[in-house]
Amino acid sequence: MTRIDDTFARLKAEGKKAFVAYVMAGDPDYETSLQIVKALPEAGVDIIELGMPFTDPMADGETIQLAGQRALEGGQTLDKTLQIARELRKDDDKTPIVMMGYYNPIWSRGVDTFLAQAKEAGIDGLIIVDLPPEEDDELCIPAQKAGLNFIRLATPTTDDKRLPKVLQNTSGFVYYVSITGITGAAEAQAADVGPEVARIKAQTDLPVIVGFGIKTPEAAQAIAGVADGCVVGSAIVAQIAAGKTVAEIAAFVAGLAAGAHRA
Template sequence: MTRIDDTFSRLKDNGKKAFVSYVMAGDPDYDTALEVVKGLPAAGVDIIELGLPFTDPMADGPTIQLAGQRALEAGMTLQKTLDMAAEFRKGDDTTPIVLMGYYNPIYSRGVEQFLADAKAAGIDGLIVVDLPPEEDDELCIPAQAAGLNFIRLATPTTDDKRLPKVLQNTSGFVYYVSITGITGAANAEAGDVGPEVARIKAATDLPVIVGFGIKTPERSEAIARVADGAVVGSAIVEKIGAGESPADVLAFVKSLADGAHRA
């Protein structure tokens, strides 16, 4: 049982849906980002997705691309991202952290070394956007052997033929991308998402969490009603990019989390 498994088990026992928040590690700088990350659990966040800055974030829209650029310009690295997770762990040993990013920085460090370092830093799961199931031997299988969940994305274009392949080595939860396209591009509609979530849940016992296109507490609640929880990234990152204080960012996060928890 990982922290992710424990979290979903606890939420289920309490009849609650999950709220997952994404922030970019090191945006706009290390200290500010760490302050926000440390404040997320008290704001109602059940699982933290920590973005790993990368120079070519092909699945991300302008908001998260710019966050990655700001973080990189401020000197953020893979090592500093792991340091941030380790620092967070000094005060919180229960909230799961999922590292979300691209394979290149992991490959550059070396898979074995990266997995040992990630585990030591208190990372619980990985979402690696550019590694398809056909490459599971590359990172997915070793990650699970190291005790890390490997979380896969399903999308509106993941048909019934493709779905079993996507699910075969996935653990922790399934991340359903509610729209076709990049992050922050459109609004998620519960009426469209519900049937897709039901289709995925018919094929797996894993929780299905929905992200992309959720920007308000009302939408967070609506999406959480038809899934096991909601993920918000771009709307939070936008506030950080606009220079809002950590306190104001966390107040916004709390409104989104309250929405999901009302579902």
């Protein structure tokens, strides 16, 4: 059982849906980013997705691309991203942290070295968007052996023939991408998402969390209502880009979390 498994078990017992928040590590700078991450659990975040800045973020829209650029320009590194997790763990041993990003920085570090460091830092899971199931031996299988969940993305174009392959080594939860395209590009619609979530849940016992295109508490409530929870990323990152204070960002996140928890 990982912290992710424990969190979903607790939420199920409480009759609540999960709220997952994404932030880019090191955006707008290391210290501010650390303070934002530390504020997320108190704002109602059940799982933290910590973005790993990368020079070629092909699945991300402009908002998160720019966040990654700000972080890299500010000197953010993989080591500093792991350090953010370590700092959170000094005060919080319950909130799961999922590192989200691309394979290149992990491959450059060396898979075994990275996994050992991630586990030591208190990381609970990985979402690596550019590693398909055909490459499971690269990272997915080693990660699960190291005690980390490997969370896979399913999309509107993942048909019934492809879905079992996507699900076969997934653990923690399934991340359903509600729209085709890049992050932050359009608004998710519960009427479209609901049947797709049901289709996925017919083939797995894992929770299904929906992300992409959720920007308001009302949208969080609607999407969480047809899934096991929702993820908000670009809308939070946009608040950071606008120069809002940590307190203002936490208040914005609290509104989104309350929406998801009302579902």
